[in-house]
Amino acid sequence: MRQYDRNEPPGLSEPTELSEPTEPSEPIERREMRRTVADFLDRHADIRTAMTNADGYDRELWRRGVDELGVSALLVPERCGGLGMSFADGAVLVAEFGRRLVPSPLLDTVVATAVLAACGTDEADWLLTEIATEGLSVAVAFAEPEAGWCADSLASRAASHSAGWTLRGAKEYVAHGATADLLLVPARTTEGELRLYVTRASDAGLRRTSRTALDHTRTLAEIEFTDAVAVRVDGSAGGADSVALLSGLMLTALAVESAAAARSCLSGIVTYLSVRQQFGRALGSFQALKHRCADLAVRVAGAEATAWYATESVGNGAQAATTPELAKVVCADALLRVAAESVQLHGGIGFTFDHDAHLFLKRGKANQLLFGSGQQLRTRVAEAAGLGT
Amino acid sequence: MSAGLKLSDADERFRLRARAWLADNLAGEFADVVGTGGPGREHQAVRRRRQWERRLGASGWIGLGWPKRHGGQDASLLRQVVFHEEYARAGAPARLGHMSEQLVGPTLLTFGTAEQQARFLPGILRGEVLWCQGYSEPDAGSDLAGVRTSAVREGGHYVLSGQKIWTSLADIADWCFVLARTDPDQTRHRGLSYLLVPLDQPGIEIRPIRQITGTSEFNEVFFDGARTAVDNLVGAEGDGWRVAMGTLAFERGVATLGQQIGFERELNAIIATARATGAIDDPALHARIVDAWIGLRVMRYTALHTLSSAGTGPSGSEGSISKLQWANWHRNLGELAVDVTGAAGLVAGGASDELTEEQLLFLYTRADTIYGGTNEIQRNIVAERVLGMPR
Structure with a gap:
């Protein structure tokens, strides 16, 4: 049914230019990388064990990933002993880890190294060298009890001393914050300027409290900074830009992860409906269920395209300022919808702890809430689009 | 490894050329057709839009993606998209020739004989001959394999009987590409043939369908002894389903x-x-x-x-x-x-x-x-x- 019976509607508006991603979405090198990572995870990742151990992730898998995939060195520039890859390359790993809900500090480390690489300061380069060579993990400590993820309202303080900086304040909802080796922290100088700092998790000036997270596959911590020793990593050009970059990349990475998880969750539904027999036939042969899956496929296709667009647009001036916000909203919403349908369409088995359906459901809800709720981000998108009331 | 995020210089020049041509041609002589023919306004300025089609064709904007040896421009998919965007941006009128250019044209390029290509493609490229699509029938909507319109061979012609419906532009088109049953003993998608049928003949009656908008875009087409020469069969007799489905319309x-x-x-x-x-x-x-x-x-x-x-x-x-x-x-x-x-x-x-x-x-x-x-x-x-x- 490819015939269509009518004219295209005409248009009179000012369109946006096509100065946008137009190359094949998956270059061969990247496809090979995807396959390598997928093989690696299929062989070594055990989600259930990882999510129930005390660390909330598998240190052995991380160590192996450092050795075999260069997970910490991926986005570290070659000048710092890294692999010098792009954010879009890192997104391939984020997607493959996300597809399987692998508990890992990977996403935050990818984003943090991308931000540090963009800082271009000696301090950032020293840290990047250490991250690459030592295989360190980095957590992003952004949200605060009062401010949430609203950068303008962040209140943590950075004080200057002869020897460097110290941080004071409280952060929360820090993914893998209780176990990461380093923390990337936006904080305000005494002049009120927002800057990016890095502290060592082992520093005596910080206290980390692990919280029981809704999403078992991503542990969350509260972190109290009491004159924790820190390094300022962004240059003189202006910290607000680097904080905006951090926020944008986190949102984009969450979008990529959500879209990939939505795709694999949908595949799980389709597989189940194709093998599960009731009334003497495969459940998936019932049109009512087919149509629900088709609607999910439309959502997932839109989410994948949006995540792809946001990824390819990173660092490209052509992208709208709120593309990452839009992408996170669209992709996290898609994941939650697919995951909710997954629980329903699996029937009773989907309500059991042993089945993975609830892990996708919890990841979906968590990703909707992390780095700004759907409502908050929609408001930002609307304002940037001139849709304010 | 980062993706190129811009059009190439050559593609950008193509965009500017399309934009300039549309701006020039939609000013002055064709200013009256700007914005016409949209949803619910299908019958606006039809005569003028037919003239506009000829103008498009005369300047080579029809069949952009067709091979050069058939009179096209061998334009990449990207350039076709660019033209599509510029066309819409300029407020150019709703196309009357889209089924000619995007459905029957590519079908003839893929399945037509050299004679059929030589006979029909130039008229499409010049924007002179308009086509409509005769697939759907009252009892063959979503289930197209239920087509019942028959085409019986009599000497050098096929004689058609039956009814098509939801046929956009039938009231103004010159030709219709019809999916008809040439083998009454076969069912479903077997025994169908793809026929090119001239609309201006006594055995065809076209009635507009009044839609919920109050306007009419779609028509019923009644065939009662309508004829078309056997030379107008595209692909083999009985192979119409493959021909109809094999046409990859513009993505x-x-x-x-x-x-x-x-x-x-x-x-x-x-x-x-x-x-x-x-x-x-x-x-x-x-x-x-x-x-x-x-x-x-x-x-x-x-x-x-x-x-x-x-x-x-x-x-x-x-x-x-x-x-x-x-x-x-x-x-x-x-x-x-x-x-x-x-x-x-x-x-x-x-x-x-x-x-x-x-x-x-x-x-x-x-x-x-x-x-x-x-x-x-x-x-x-x-x-x-x-x-x-x-x-």
Whole structure:
């Protein structure tokens, strides 16, 4: 049914230019990388064990990933002993880890190294060298009890001393914050300027409290900074830009992860409906269920395209300022919808702890809430689009 | 390893050339056709739009993607998209020749004989000959294999009997490409043939169908002893299903990029209305406006993603995902359009007491989820062919 019976509607508006991603979405090198990572995870990742151990992730898998995939060195520039890859390359790993809900500090480390690489300061380069060579993990400590993820309202303080900086304040909802080796922290100088700092998790000036997270596959911590020793990593050009970059990349990475998880969750539904027999036939042969899956496929296709667009647009001036916000909203919403349908369409088995359906459901809800709720981000998108009331 | 995010210089020059040509030609002589022929206004300025088709053809804008040896330009998919966008941006009129250019033309390029190509392609490229599509029938809508219109061979001709329906442009087209049953002993998709039939003959009657918009885009076409020469059979007799289905129409996921410029114009008009009526201050309506805006972006990214994967990724059934995506979005937009007008949407408010743009959009977009394969059929296709669910 490819015939269509009518004219295209005409248009009179000012369109946006096509100065946008137009190359094949998956270059061969990247496809090979995807396959390598997928093989690696299929062989070594055990989600259930990882999510129930005390660390909330598998240190052995991380160590192996450092050795075999260069997970910490991926986005570290070659000048710092890294692999010098792009954010879009890192997104391939984020997607493959996300597809399987692998508990890992990977996403935050990818984003943090991308931000540090963009800082271009000696301090950032020293840290990047250490991250690459030592295989360190980095957590992003952004949200605060009062401010949430609203950068303008962040209140943590950075004080200057002869020897460097110290941080004071409280952060929360820090993914893998209780176990990461380093923390990337936006904080305000005494002049009120927002800057990016890095502290060592082992520093005596910080206290980390692990919280029981809704999403078992991503542990969350509260972190109290009491004159924790820190390094300022962004240059003189202006910290607000680097904080905006951090926020944008986190949102984009969450979008990529959500879209990939939505795709694999949908595949799980389709597989189940194709093998599960009731009334003497495969459940998936019932049109009512087919149509629900088709609607999910439309959502997932839109989410994948949006995540792809946001990824390819990173660092490209052509992208709208709120593309990452839009992408996170669209992709996290898609994941939650697919995951909710997954629980329903699996029937009773989907309500059991042993089945993975609830892990996708919890990841979906968590990703909707992390780095700004759907409502908050929609408001930002609307304002940037001139849709304010 | 980063993707190039810009058009090449050559493609950008192509864009500027298209833009300049459209601006020049839509000023002055063709200023009256700007914006005509849209949803619910299909019969505006038909005579002038036929002239416009000739102007397009004379300047080589028809058949951009066709091979040069057949009179086309060998333009890349990207350039076809660029032209589509510029065409929409310029407010050029709704095409009358799209079925000629995008359906029967490519079919003839793939399945036609050298004689058929030499006879029919030039008229399409010049924008002189208009075609319509004779597939659907009263009992063969979503289930096209149920076609019953018969074509019986008599000497050097086929003689057709039966009825087609939902035939856009039949009232003004010169030719119709018809799926007809040439072997009455075969059922379903076997025994069908793809025939080119001239419309101006005694055995054909065309009746417009009055739609819920009050206007008529679609027609019924009655064949009662209509004739066409056996030379006008495309592909082998009985092979019509393969010919009809084998035509890869211009990739819809890509074509929608031009269409989306029209969508954006409609959304912008709705936002302007919402500001004027104060509806934008209603939190529920505002949320729907924002979601519509976001949905339009997602459709754009989906189309760009499809375009970027063209030639490498899976194709074909992706068109069904795109169709579901935009048809539902557009139908929802039609509801939003009337809602932002408030109670004024109860009565006609256009010039000379016609329905308003919002009312027409509301009504017209009900067709979007029906024609070209209903939402229900598209969902079947997505479930079975994209997701691989059991039949």
